[in-house]
Amino acid sequence: MPELPDVEVFRKYLNRTALNKKIDKVEVRDNDILSDHSARSLQMQLKGKKFKATKRRGKYMFVKFDKNAWLVPHFGMTGFLKYYKDEDKETEHARVVFDFTNGYKLAFDNQRKLGKVDIAKGVQEFAEKNDIGPDVLEDDFDLGKFKEIMDKKRGIVKSALMDQKSMSGVGNIYSDEILFRAGIHPASKTERLDNKQVKKIFRALKTVLKKAIEAEVDPQKMPSSYLLPVREEGHKCPECSGKIKSSKFSGRTGYYCGKHQKQLS
């Protein structure tokens, strides 16, 4: 699940549930999830504090709990947040649980343990240290900037969009959706795209991600002309008379329409 729109939805969820509640303790149920710091130091730093504000950069979420101190959840391939009170509401793979003094808890659920919970001094500092590119939904990520980045990229365009060092936020699912809307084949070489095509991809990128956030990431609420609700091999293309195909691109399975997304030679 967790690409940019998913993380944005989780961030808003945290904002309306766990913000400004006093933290009583932190339960670390799986140490794989922690980055460098220990469970003990996480507990010591957070006890008695409140989550004060949230930010997001690409697929990373930032939760402020002190001056120059942010919790940084990252979900990996699976995961979400859950705020609850009763034990029986607890989710199956709650790896880190924040207990609040009001009796509620916030769980960082992460089935496959590829997610991480880190601590940073700030968004900028964390982004530089971890080489995370500009967030694609920021206002200053405009067509000029996108063109500049794409000009430097080689290889298949789907991978270029998914390279978090160049720009952050787009993953496997949404790169498919973006290229589907732009009518570009996922395996097109980035260096072969003309200005018009780059512009088309840029437009699609902004629209698709915004729409997904609006739809709260529910495929059923996405426009019916989108690929997402019908992302399976052999399905009829919602845009034209073509059929949906799938194939491996740089090791990831991508879906596209065999008719209106033509491969560049």
Next chain:
DNA sequence: AATATTGTTCAGCA
């Protein structure tokens, strides 16, 4: 039972 999976990192290669 082998194979797939929404992310990131790193070895291998050009």
Next chain:
DNA sequence: GTGCTGAACAATAT
């Protein structure tokens, strides 16, 4: 050194 690709990682579903 740089940049791209594919395997590995973990746990579960089909």
